[in-house]
Amino acid sequence: MRTIYFITGNKGKLKEAKSMLSKINVNVIQNNLGYPEIQADSLEDVASFGAKYIQKKIDSTFILEDAGLFIENLNGFPGVYSAYVFYTIGCNGILKLLDRVDTDIRIARFKSVLTYVEPDKKPRFLIGECHGKISKLEMGNQGFGYDPIFIPNGKTKTFAQMDTKEKNRNSHRGKSFKKLLRLLKDK
Amino acid sequence: MRTIYFITGNKGKLKEAKSMLSKINVNVIQNNLGYPEIQADSLEDVASFGAKYIQKKIDSTFILEDAGLFIENLNGFPGVYSAYVFYTIGCNGILKLLDRVDTDIRIARFKSVLTYVEPDKKPRFLIGECHGKISKLEMGNQGFGYDPIFIPNGKTKTFAQMDTKEKNRNSHRGKSFKKLLRLLKDK
Numbered sequence: 001m002r003t004i005y006f007i008t009g010n011k012g013k014l015k016e017a018k019s020m021l022s023k024i025n026v027n028v029i030q031n032n033l034g035y036p037e038i039q040a041d042s043l044e045d046v047a048s049f050g051a052k053y054i055q056k057k058i059d060s061t062f063i064l065e066d067a068g069l070f071i072e073n074l075n076g077f078p079g080v081y082s083a084y085v086f087y088t089i090g091c092n093g094i095l096k097l098l099d100r101v102d103t104d105i106r107i108a109r110f111k112s113v114l115t116y117v118e119p120d121k122k123p124r125f126l127i128g129e130c131h132g133k134i135s136k137l138e139m140g141n142q143g144f145g146y147d148p149i150f151i152p153n154g155k156t157k158t159f160a161q162m163d164t165k166e167k168n169r170n171s172h173r174g175k176s177f178k179k180l181l182r183l184l185k186d187k
Numbered sequence: 188m189r190t191i192y193f194i195t196g197n198k199g200k201l202k203e204a205k206s207m208l209s210k211i212n213v214n215v216i217q218n219n220l221g222y223p224e225i226q227a228d229s230l231e232d233v234a235s236f237g238a239k240y241i242q243k244k245i246d247s248t249f250i251l252e253d254a255g256l257f258i259e260n261l262n263g264f265p266g267v268y269s270a271y272v273f274y275t276i277g278c279n280g281i282l283k284l285l286d287r288v289d290t291d292i293r294i295a296r297f298k299s300v301l302t303y304v305e306p307d308k309k310p311r312f313l314i315g316e317c318h319g320k321i322s323k324l325e326m327g328n329q330g331f332g333y334d335p336i337f338i339p340n341g342k343t344k345t346f347a348q349m350d351t352k353e354k355n356r357n358s359h360r361g362k363s364f365k366k367l368l369r370l371l372k373d374k
Contacts, residue, residue: 036236039224039271049223077275081268084226088264089284096284097276 002184005031005062007054012144013065013173019164020177024184033057035064043068043080043113044125051115051123063180065114067172069146071134072107073098082146091138091149098134106134110150114176116183124183128175143167189371192218192249194241199331200252200360206351207364211371220244222251230255230267230300231312238302238310250367252301254359256333258321259294260285269333278325278336285321293321297337301363303370311370315362330354 006017006028018028035050043066050064068082074097078085085093098106114126131153138148140160147159152170159167168174193204193215205215222237230253237251255269261284265272272280285293301313318340325335327347334346339357346354355361 037226039226039233039268046226074280075275077272077280079271079275081226081271084266084268085264085272088262088266093261093264093284096286097280099283 001025001027003027003029003060005029005058005060007031007033007035007050007062007064009034010144016164016168016171016173017063017065017177020168020174020181024181026184031058031062037066040080043111046080047113047115047125048123051117055117055119055123059119061116061118063114063116065112065173065176067110067112069150070109070111071098073101073105086145091146094134094146094149095136095138103133103136108132108134108150110146110172112172112176114173114180116180126176126179126183128172128177128179130170130172130175188212188214190214190216190247192216192245192247194218194220194222194237194249194251196221197331203351203355203358203360204250204252204364207355207361207368211368213371218245218249224253227267230298233267234300234302234312235310238304242304242306242310246306248303248305250301250303252299252360252363254297254299256337257296257298258285260288260292273332278333281321281333281336282323282325290320290323295319295321295337297333297359299359299363301360301367303367313363313366313370315359315364315366317357317359317362 004026006014008014009032014030021028035053037046038049040046047066054062068079070076070079110130112128116124116126133151135149135151135158139158140148142163143160150159191213193201195201196219201217208215222240224233225236227233234253241249255266257263257266297317299315303311303313320338322336322338322345326345327335329350330347337346
């Protein structure tokens with residue numbers, strides 16, 4: 001059984017990763033090492049900086065994952081700072097910012113940048129996106145972060161109203177991890 | 188006449204710095220080199236990382252300044268990400284987030300971390316704070332950033348309703364630069 005370290009402090013992400021990678025017999029071990037996240041315009045820049053930092057510290061294959069929620073009507077806010085914004089103003093703050101915005105223009109997308117790094121190799125970026133809308137109210141209590149206010153296109157419920165498996169079938173992170181599964185199968 | 192480089196892309200900050208440092212015959216020259224700003228919990232951590240980066244690039248005395256607006260009722264939001272939040276949701280977004288918050292609990296503070304660095308020396312951090320409140324409406328068109336919605340304690344107008352000199356007498360940046368003036372006088 002292959003082992004990959006997942007550099008994250010987020011239990012919700014760990015749970016989703018374990019669920020997906022168990023399908024191909026990969027054992028995911030959490031590593032809470034942490035890395036400096038730069039203030040950059042793109043998730044890829046943040047990931048690239050973090051990957052180089054971790055690569056100097058550990059000599060094993062690892063992944064890290066950074067995700068952001070980009071809301072069209074708010075010029076991409078909270079974007080690369082989604083985690084910080086969540087811990088300060090939360091889902092409730094996002095709903096307030098959109099309180100007079102009609103349902104049909106509450107367009108948003110979740111983006112996941114999954115970075116896969118082998119020792120002494122260049123990082124590989126696997127991108128997954130999920131397009132959808134911001135709900136009018138918080139709904140559901142599964143998942144984490146902005147899940148209670150994000151409804152993926154073609155669905156009538158939020159990520160927080162789906163269990164891990166259903167969320168993974170639809171989500172940005174599900175898509176980036178699917179790319180990782182393909183990459184690992186080919187090795 | 189002494190020369191100090193100010194590493195900034197912000198014309199508003201440059202104008203304020205020139206106005207203050209001209210008093211002691213220091214010539215401020217803008218340098219638009221830029222530096223990676225990390226996603227950190229404190230302005231000091233962001234500044235420290237930036238200072239080390241710049242020190243490797245230039246062999247002259249320089250300053251950099253990072254400021255943030257910390258709103259009590261929003262758990263310190265927008266804080267260290269004030270610039271990003273301004274460019275996405277703006278003053279209007281902040282007012283929306285506080286729309287049902289009473290005047291007496293719209294407590295906020297501006298914090299300025301001015302970092303002074305001589306070649307081969309450790310950075311010195313000069314801190315200035317200004318306590319005040321978030322207004323109910325945007326007022327004034329001077330200054331920049333959140334100036335139209337910040338009323339310092341003891342005043343009835345926002346920073347954006349003050350000219351550079353009056354703002355400098357009251358502001359967080361005025362205070363951190365005053366400390367720099369004292370430091371430079373002693374040299």
